Amino acid sequence: MKIVVVGAGLGGVSAAAGLRRAGHEVTLCERGAELREAGTAIVIMPNGVRALDSLGLADHVRDQAMPAVSGGLRDWRGRPLLVTDVADAQRTVGAVSVMSRTELHRALRAPLPAECVRTATPIDALEPDADGVTVTSDGRAIARADAVIVADGIASGLRGRLFPGHPGLRQVGRLDLRGMLPNPPGLDVTELLAGILIDRRSGSMFGLFPVGDDVLYWFTDSALGSAPPPEAGEARQRLSSLMADWHPVVPALIEATPVADIYVDAVACLAEPLPSFAVGRIALLGDAAHAMTPDLGQGASQAFEDAAAVTRHLAGAEPADVAERLLAYDAERRPRANRLMRASARQSRLTSQTGAPAWLRDALLRAIPQRLATRRLAAMWHA
Numbered sequence: 099m100k101i102v103v104v105g106a107g108l109g110g111v112s113a114a115a116g117l118r119r120a121g122h123e124v125t126l127c128e129r130g131a132e133l134r135e136a137g138t139a140i141v142i143m144p145n146g147v148r149a150l151d152s153l154g155l156a157d158h159v160r161d162q163a164m165p166a167v168s169g170g171l172r173d174w175r176g177r178p179l180l181v182t183d184v185a186d187a188q189r190t191v192g193a194v195s196v197m198s199r200t201e202l203h204r205a206l207r208a209p210l211p212a213e214c215v216r217t218a219t220p221i222d223a224l225e226p227d228a229d230g231v232t233v234t235s236d237g238r239a240i241a242r243a244d245a246v247i248v249a250d251g252i253a254s255g256l257r258g259r260l261f262p263g264h265p266g267l268r269q270v271g272r273l274d275l276r277g278m279l280p281n282p283p284g285l286d287v288t289e290l291l292a293g294i295l296i297d298r299r300s301g302s303m304f305g306l307f308p309v310g311d312d313v314l315y316w317f318t319d320s321a322l323g324s325a326p327p328p329e330a331g332e333a334r335q336r337l338s339s340l341m342a343d344w345h346p347v348v349p350a351l352i353e354a355t356p357v358a359d360i361y362v363d364a365v366a367c368l369a370e371p372l373p374s375f376a377v378g379r380i381a382l383l384g385d386a387a388h389a390m391t392p393d394l395g396q397g398a399s400q401a402f403e404d405a406a407a408v409t410r411h412l413a414g415a416e417p418a419d420v421a422e423r424l425l426a427y428d429a430e431r432r433p434r435a436n437r438l439m440r441a442s443a444r445q446s447r448l449t450s451q452t453g454a455p456a457w458l459r460d461a462l463l464r465a466i467p468q469r470l471a472t473r474r475l476a477a478m479w480h481a
């Protein structure tokens with residue numbers, strides 16, 4: 099079958115690679131001038147690794163399994179609130195991988211030959227009829243397809259066209275900063291690895307993960323937000339002041355990260371779940387379908403689960419079967435992805451609490467047995 103995938107982010111390239119491996123004639127259309135993914139690192143949860151495995155794309159990712167043995171939540175000074183046994187959860191459910199986004203994207207797109215990729219091709223309309231879909235770029239028909247996979251990201255323009263009544267994105271009013279740097283000599287970060295620090299005074303958080311043996315990836319979420327977001331230098335300065343009295347590793351890492359390696363995002367998510375991930379011969383995946391806040395680190399892993407599911411449902415399909423197969427994809431993926439989208443929003447509210455509710459939250463977190471927390475983590479990682 100002829101399949102067009104719109105958008106070459108992590109979700110689009112993995113779907114294109116999977117569908118091509120399943121024997122379809124795939125065209126991947128990307129509006130950017132080249133295929134690339136910029137910006138720091140990414141945590142891939144065991145469910146995401148398993149999904150990539152089913153697409154034949156996990157070899158490189160498995161090599162980047164995270165060495166940390168414990169993780170979980172701490173207060174801003176690094177005192178434990180709910181420390182989980184990450185090694186145990188990884189043994190039970192599978193490895194968490196942490197790797198550079200650029201490297202991950204390169205590995206996922208490696209199986210795609212140049213002739214199936216069209217860069218500098220923004221898709222502005224999809225026109226379905228009885229036999230297929232006409233794909234339009236800059237007002238011109240550029241392809242006909244039996245099925246179209248829409249993977250055009252959080253700000254998806256095609257989502258709005260497919261669901262004109264949907265309210266689209268909701269700005270959460272918070273700012274995320276991410277940075278990556280070589281482990282500074284003499285700074286002992288072991289205790290904080292694979293952990294999240296939360297501060298009930300300001301409702302801010304700081305997470306730290308190892309990328310291989312020598313590189314660190316940190317991310318923060320705070321109410322520093324303003325629209326539009328400040329540029330990286332200004333954002334780093336504000337963050338340094340906000341976190342000056344945190345565990346000494348935190349301000350040291352923020353200061354040691356070059357401004358060019360700091361990325362700033364205003365946090366947004368879908369205002370409401372989509373009513374369907376499939377419309378006739380067209381399916382949505384990744385952030386286009388279920389943009390969630392980054393709090394559970396599940397955005398890309400859910401995109402990989404989508405890519406694996408759509409590949410499986412379209413395996414061996416004839417053009418006449420497409421709509422029915424995509425309905426089955428929707429029935430499989432929408433409940434789980436939307437559940438995680440809601441859980442991420444809840445987690446965002448929980449970590450951003452301040453005052454008495456946050457004090458109560460910290461007391462409750464301290465009372466949760468470690469075994470229970472580890473089991474909950476393992477349940478989320480189970481696809």
Ligand SMILES: Cc1cc2nc3c(=O)[nH]c(=O)nc-3n(C[C@H](O)[C@H](O)[C@H](O)COP(=O)(O)OP(=O)(O)OC[C@H]3O[C@@H](n4cnc5c(N)ncnc54)[C@H](O)[C@@H]3O)c2cc1C
Pocket residue numbers: 104105106107108109110127128129130139140141142143219220221222249250251252254255274276317363383384385386392395396397398399400401
């Ligand atoms: C701060 C932060 C931290 C995160 N951390 C993690 C993490 O640790 N783990 C995790 O799993 N997830 C994480 N995520 C989420 C994750 O990055 C996303 O869920 C994932 O990258 C989405 O991939 P995607 O392919 O759906 O969309 P995108 O990566 O946004 O790709 C969309 C692509 O479509 C292209 N495009 C857009 N419109 C068109 C068009 N009209 N025509 C053609 N091409 C088009 C774009 O140029 C882009 O290449 C994080 C997100 C944020 C903001």
